[in-house]
Amino acid sequence: MGQGLSCGANQENGLFSAVKTGDIETVEALLKREPSLLYHTTVYDRHSSLHIAAANGQIEILDMLLEKSVNPDVVNRHKQTPLMLAAMHGKIFCVEKLIEAGANILMFDSLHGRTCLHYAAYYGHFDCLQAILSAAQSSPVAVSWGYARFVNIRDARGATPLHLAARQRRSECVHILLDNGALVCASTGGYGFPGSTPLHLAARGGSLDCIRKLLAWGADRLQIDASGRIPYVVALKYKHGACAALLNPSSAEPLVWPAPLKFISELNDEAKSLLEQALMEANREREKNILKGTGYSLPSPSPSHSDSGLDDTISEASDAEVCCICFEQICTIEVQDCGHQMCAQCTLALCCHNKPNPTTASVKPPVCPFCRSTIVRLAVAKIKDCDDTDYEIDVSSPKLRKARKSRNFSEGSSSFKSLSAVGSFNKMGRIAAENEWIDKQP
Secondary structure, eight states, X not given: OHHHHHHHHHXXXXXXXXXXXXXXXXXXXXXXXXXXXXXXXXXXXXXXXXXXXXXXXXXXXXXXXXXXXXXXTOOOTTOOOHHHHHHHTTOHHHHHHHHHTTOOTTOOOSXXXXXXXXXXXXXXXHHHHHHHHHHHHTSHHHHHTOHHHHHTOOOTTSOOHHHHHHXXXXXXXXXXXXXXXXXXXXXXXXXXXXXXXXXXXXXXXXXXXXXXXXXXXXXXXXOOOTTSOOHHHHHHHTTOHHHHHHHOTTSOOOEEOOTTSHHHHTOOHHHHHHHHHHHHHHHHHHHHHHHTTTTOOOOOOOGGGOOOOOOHHHHTOOGGGBOTTTSSSBOOEEEETTOOEEOHHHHHHHHOEESOOTTTOOOOOOBOTTTOOBOOEEEEOXXXXXXXXXXXXXXXXXXXXXXXXXXXXXXXOHHHHTOOHHHHHHHHHHHHHHHHHHHHOO
């Protein structure tokens, strides 16, 4: 009897070792010899073979186990599912396979009351995070819970995935969550310091990227936690000087992504990418001015993000492609249905605002500065050269950020050379104010 137990234990250990290393032949041989091993677990953590395969990214073994009707939602000692472990370790193919097999994305563990979405956000695996969010849009979760509720799901201490991503300095995850409707000013319960917002937690972690994204989505620099501290005070406490400079209430307000406006939610991905890029660059200029003389500076852009100009084909753009508002940027955004074009920076000047107040913010859509028609939808404009050849704009190309001067403008003209992205925003602000005054006239 003792020998039988010993033999069974050896086979069990052999199975778990083979699963971990991806030895599928040994796994198949052991399960064929002893099918009951399929339901055995490790002694302490109660990990099943499916847990081990998911955590180690052994997709072939994972697939084989699922084909043998293994429950995709089997739990270990801490009620963690294989999907949670795959999200924790960033095994995207395992995450996708488990979701395809029907794994429940709404299960909570018993450690911190967290879901697979919390795990992906906490450990910074943005591809896993995106896969889970995509699954939530087309699964019963969206019907039973609602997608917005799932994105803002709280753990046992009141932390949403956005809180965890901000605290752990996961800027890509912060961006994805905000883009999917995460509440930027939600307060925690017992996570971190009670009453902390994602901005408090980003200030504590010292991530400029996270702070930059949170501010661009409307995070309130004056919101207090349970002890009455604003994020600026938290950044000072943890000696994150550059973060504190940006969070200082006396510094200039950042431009804010106008998420509540209907036409922004209807943007196609290409136009949205261009506008987001322009917004972040405008705020970077603000940050440079804030940090000037403080001993802190922003990191220099990589060569791939230089402002060295446009590709040769685009540099030969005709007069029509230069924005008629700022005379500095290429027209990359087209207003539909009127067809008028502007650069992304000037488009943002119409739509973005400072220091939003959700209770008083106007939801009235902006109007085209050329024909005064309501802007309902924006799209990426096509660039035409002198031969009327259409060029698609590459939204991933940083070379769109600053256009060369049109050939009809004098290269030596100081009036055009002095225009900057920030100047175009100020000019657009004046134009918008004048247009608003004209509208009010009888």
